[in-house]
Amino acid sequence: MTTKEKLYEGKAKIIYPTDDERVYLTYYKDSATAFNAQKKGTITDKGKVNCAIASALLTYLEKKGIPTHFIEKVSEREMLVKAVKIIPLEVVIRNIAAGSLCRETGLPEGQILPQPLVEFYLKDDALQDPLLTPDRLALLNIATNEQIKQLQTLAKTINQHLIEFFKSCQITLVDFKLEFGLDHQNNILLADEISPDTCRLWDTQEQDKEKRVMDKDRFRKDLGEVESAYQKVLTRVLNQIEKL
Numbered sequence: 395m396t397t398k399e400k401l402y403e404g405k406a407k408i409i410y411p412t413d414d415e416r417v418y419l420t421y422y423k424d425s426a427t428a429f430n431a432q433k434k435g436t437i438t439d440k441g442k443v444n445c446a447i448a449s450a451l452l453t454y455l456e457k458k459g460i461p462t463h464f465i466e467k468v469s470e471r472e473m474l475v476k477a478v479k480i481i482p483l484e485v486v487i488r489n490i491a492a493g494s495l496c497r498e499t500g501l502p503e504g505q506i507l508p509q510p511l512v513e514f515y516l517k518d519d520a521l522q523d524p525l526l527t528p529d530r531l532a533l534l535n536i537a538t539n540e541q542i543k544q545l546q547t548l549a550k551t552i553n554q555h556l557i558e559f560f561k562s563c564q565i566t567l568v569d570f571k572l573e574f575g576l577d578h579q580n581n582i583l584l585a586d587e588i589s590p591d592t593c594r595l596w597d598t599q600e601q602d603k604e605k606r607v608m609d610k611d612r613f614r615k616d617l618g619e620v621e622s623a624y625q626k627v628l629t630r631v632l633n634q635i636e637k638l
C-alpha cells in the first residue's frame with residue numbers, strides 16, 4: 395500500500411493517507427512531550443513499544459466488542475487504521491486520583507474513586523486542552539447529546555475491560571485518555587492509541603510510590619528508567635495476550 399504526503403503530525407505520531415481513502419497509516423515516533431509540549435524529549439524505541447502495546451490492546455478491545463479504528467500492525471512502528479474524523483475531545487477516565495485531578499481538587503494521590511470518573515477535555519493545544527463542563531460541552535456543539543452519551547458508555551465499558559486486562563498483568567490502571575473518531579458512515583470508533591503515553595499504570599506488586607510508576611509520569615517527573623518501564627509493560631501485555 396503506497397502512502398502519500400502526511401495528513402497530520404502530532405506529538406507522538408504521524409498519520410498518512412493511503413491509496414485507499416478508507417485507510418490511514420499511523421507511524422509511531424520516539425518523541426515525547428509533557429505539560430502541553432513545554433517539556434520535550436525522546437524515549438528510545440518508544441514508537442516501537444507503543445505501536446506494539448496499542449496494537450495488542452486495540453485488538454483485545456475489538457474482540458470484546460468495542461468498535462475501534464485498528465486494522466493491522468504492518469511494521470514495528472506502523473499500523474493501518476480505518477480513516478476517521480477525530481472528534482476533538484480527550485476523554486479521560488479515572489479510577490484512582492492522580493495528576494491533574496489531585497492538582498486541581500486537592501484529592502490525595504492514590505485515593506480510590508467511589509466510581510470511575512469520565513471527563514471531557516477540549517482537544518486544542520492552543521487552548522491547553524481545557525476541562526469542559528457539561529454546559530460548555532453542549533455549547534461548543536462538538537458532538538450531539540446522543541453521541542456524548544455513547545462516548546460515556548463506551549469509555550466506561552472500555553475502562554472495565556482494560557482494568558481487568560491490566561490486573562491480569564499485575565498492573566493497576568489508574569487513569570487514561572481516549573480519543574474517538576467518526577467513520578464514513580458516522581459510526582463512533584475508538585481511535586488514537588492506548589499506551590504508557592496515554593495511561594497511568596502502576597505496578598501492582600510495588601508499594602514504593604516512585605518505583606511503581608510504569609508510564610509517562612517517569613518522563614514527566616524525571617524519575618529515570620523510562621525505557622525499561624515501557625518495555626516491562628510491553629512484555630507483560632504480550633505475555634497476557636498469549637495466554638488468552
Ligand code: C5P
Nearest residue numbers: 492493494495569570571591592593594
Ligand atoms: O494530566 P491528567 O492527570 O489530566 O491526565 C489524565 C490521564 O490522561 C493520564 O493517564 C495522562 O497520561 C492522559 N492524558 C493524555 N494526553 C493528554 C492529557 C492526558 O494521554 N493530552
